[in-house]
Amino acid sequence: DAGVIQSPRHEVTEMGQEVTLRCKPIxxxxxLFWYRQTMMRGLELLIYFNNNxxxxxxxxxxxxxxxxxxxxxxxxxxxxxxxxxxxxxxxxASSQDxxxxxxxxxxxxxxxxxxxxxx
Amino acid sequence: xxxxxxxxxxxxxxxxxxxxxxxxYSDRGSQSFFWYRQYSGKSxxxxxxxxxxxxxxDGRFTAQLNKASQYVSLLIRDSQPSDSAxxxxxxxxxxNFNKFYFGSGTKLxxxx
Numbered sequence: 001d002a003g004v005i006q007s008p009r010h011e012v013t014e015m016g017q018e019v020t021l022r023c024k025p026i027x028x029x030x031x032l033f034w035y036r037q038t039m040m041r042g043l044e045l046l047i048y049f050n051n052n053x054x055x056x057x058x059x060x061x062x063x064x065x066x067x068x069x070x071x072x073x074x075x076x077x078x079x080x081x082x083x084x085x086x087x088x089x090x091x092x093a094s095s096q097d098x099x100x101x102x103x104x105x106x107x108x109x110x111x112x113x114x115x116x117x118x119x
Numbered sequence: 120x121x122x123x124x125x126x127x128x129x130x131x132x133x134x135x136x137x138x139x140x141x142x143x144y145s146d147r148g149s150q151s152f153f154w155y156r157q158y159s160g161k162s163x164x165x166x167x168x169x170x171x172x173x174x175x176x177d178g179r180f181t182a183q184l185n186k187a188s189q190y191v192s193l194l195i196r197d198s199q200p201s202d203s204a205x206x207x208x209x210x211x212x213x214x215n216f217n218k219f220y221f222g223s224g225t226k227l228x229x230x231x
Contacts (some may be wrong), residue, residue, distance in 0.1 A: 045222040110162040
């Protein structure tokens with residue numbers, strides 16, 4: 001499997017511009033997660049989806065952030081307008097649904113991340 | 120209090136020694152526990168998962184879980200310079216196998 005794919009890998013933009021980050025989860029995975037990582041705050045969960053439906057967006061910092069998952073193989077995280085404090089590495093991760101058997105299928109697999117710099 | 124606490128380090132050990140990394144968590148109902156390794160500039164990658172009290176061994180790695188004391192640890196035997204990385208502890212929240220809290224990570228340096 002190709003693993004979780006993210007694009008772009010690096011993004012440099014100016015304050016006020018719209019930024020769109022993209023993610024393709026591992027095929028067959030039911031859950032998709034967006035995280036943000038900074039030195040100060042560590043790895044923070046922003047939002048996650050189950051079967052393309054947003055389940056918990058309590059980590060989304062403010063209305064400037066939005067995420068969509070139009071189908072099982074694609075998700076976007078959009079920041080509009082972007083601000084310098086949004087500079088971070090944004091990771092997408094995916095996992096399978098935890099089966100009734102109780103086996104460990106809830107492991108999250110991370111993509112390579114997008115390093116966002118807002119000037 | 121953070122949901123998951125880790126000593127930020129750096130933890131320095133000589134090559135060949137045992138590195139011991141610790142993590143405490145606040146949600147008594149947590150059931151899934153993970154250790155991820157993250158090299159500088161890279162994404163977190165799974166090292167171990169553990170769900171039951173006791174030890175779980177995988178090669179040079181041993182995860183230890185004590186739910187009563189709410190801590191989980193990772194032992195790395197015969198540490199190698201290539202083990203130098205930041206180790207993240209992740210814990211699910213009660214009732215939700217899929218929502219994780221991550222600790223801030225412990226930076227491990229293995230000196231040749």
